[in-house]
Amino acid sequence: MIFELPKWYDLHVHFRQGDSMADYIQDHLNMGCCGALAMPNTKPPVSHVHGKNTEEYWTVESYLKDMESAGSKAFDDIIAPLYLTNATTKDMIIEGTKSGILRACKYYPPHGTTNSEHGAGLDTYINNGVFAAMSDAGIVLNIHGEEHGLSGEEYFGEQSNAEDSFYKNHMPQLVEKFPNLKIVCEHITTKTAVDFVKNSGNNIAATITPQHLLYTVADLLQGLKYHLYCLPLVKFEKDRTALLEAAKSGNVKFFAGTDSAPHTTKATACGCAAGCYTGGIAPQLYADAFNLNEDNFDEFKKFLCLNGPQFYGIPVSNKTFTLTKKPSQPSVASGAIPLHIGLGQKNLAWTLTL
Ligand code: DOR
Numbered sequence: 001m002i003f004e005l006p007k008w009y010d011l012h013v014h015f016r017q018g019d020s021m022a023d024y025i026q027d028h029l030n031m032g033c034c035g036a037l038a039m040p041n042t043k044p045p046v047s048h049v050h051g052k053n054t055e056e057y058w059t060v061e062s063y064l065k066d067m068e069s070a071g072s073k074a075f076d077d078i079i080a081p082l083y084l085t086n087a088t089t090k091d092m093i094i095e096g097t098k099s100g101i102l103r104a105c106k107y108y109p110p111h112g113t114t115n116s117e118h119g120a121g122l123d124t125y126i127n128n129g130v131f132a133a134m135s136d137a138g139i140v141l142n143i144h145g146e147e148h149g150l151s152g153e154e155y156f157g158e159q160s161n162a163e164d165s166f167y168k169n170h171m172p173q174l175v176e177k178f179p180n181l182k183i184v185c186e187h188i189t190t191k192t193a194v195d196f197v198k199n200s201g202n203n204i205a206a207t208i209t210p211q212h213l214l215y216t217v218a219d220l221l222q223g224l225k226y227h228l229y230c231l232p233l234v235k236f237e238k239d240r241t242a243l244l245e246a247a248k249s250g251n252v253k254f255f256a257g258t259d260s261a262p263h264t265t266k267a268t269a270c271g272c273a274a275g276c277y278t279g280g281i282a283p284q285l286y287a288d289a290f291n292l293n294e295d296n297f298d299e300f301k302k303f304l305c306l307n308g309p310q311f312y313g314i315p316v317s318n319k320t321f322t323l324t325k326k327p328s329q330p331s332v333a334s335g336a337i338p339l340h341i342g343l344g345q346k347n348l349a350w351t352l353t354l
């Protein structure tokens with residue numbers, strides 16, 4: 001079985017900063033990507049739009065140039081969202097939009113995930129006019145949807161967790177206040193989030209990672225497979241099933257965004273960095289999750305290649321790559337450990353050819 005697909009956009013990825021960026025971009029090119037949305041939780045954060053980098057912040061303008069020097073010219077398009085912080089103003093949004101450099105902004109729950117300490121609560125941007133300016137300008141809000149500041153049972157419990165609580169207690173009010181704001185609910189992991197997105201207007205969409213389609217918290221815990229530790233955490237079978245159903249439904253609101261996140265040191269003596277590296281291997285993992293076949297090829301193509309560009313208003317690539325149901329052992333250009341190796345698997349079930 002050989003499946004030919006248009007080159008695709010990874011609409012949620014971490015290319016970081018510095019020397020390794022070129023290798024991470026190469027891994028993405030090697031897996032048939034024609035573009036990406038590169039997240040701004042770098043050190044320092046990409047929290048201003050125009051001008052030169054400083055010690056405290058980087059700008060979207062220079063980050064785009066850095067990525068260009070590291071190989072992103074080979075993509076058809078690349079989006080670099082602005083990291084929303086206490087320093088974000090509505091004028092930044094208005095001017096950034098006018099210049100064409102600003103296309104999206106990322107909300108991080110303060111202290112909720114890797115390099116998210118610069119984020120402020122949702123109320124900040126509701127009250128200071130930032131979300132209103134984004135809504136007026138048609139700028140996309142990328143949301144890391146987890147309630148911050150929770151611990152214990154509230155953070156991850158039998159009945160609820162930080163993501164459940166965010167989609168139940170915060171998203172409805174946000175959407176009611178800004179009914180036209182375009183929002184991508186990033187890397188959703190729960191049935192609650194799937195239902196929220198399904199039942200919202202067409203301005204609300206979601207990315208889904210390969211790991212959340214393939215695995216549950218049991219896979220993480222059995223053998224403490226820390227390469228599967230990412231945030232939001234992998235959840236339960238009912239959640240995985242809901243995510244898989246949404247991805248396989250062909251619904252335009254759901255599309256690929258890997259959240260591929262390299263960490264040079266993953267586990268330490270007292271904790272673990274959050275993030276799974278899926279550069280070089282993501283279409284193969286998505287194909288595995290779908291159990292890709294002739295009957296669901298159309299829906300797979302929509303999820304991987306069509307729905308995302310449609311939401312962002314970017315053209316679908318006219319270049320192609322193929323996936324074949326044949327075991328492969330892809331090597332990654334970067335030193336990062338790809339997820340399947342981290343989980344002790346030698347082969348991928350699919351082979352990708354450019
Ligand atoms: O697992 C994650 N890793 N989740 C995030 O939200 C951030 C990412 C990273 O930057 O490593």
Ligand code: ZN
Pocket residue numbers: 012013014039259261
């Ligand atoms: Zn991410």
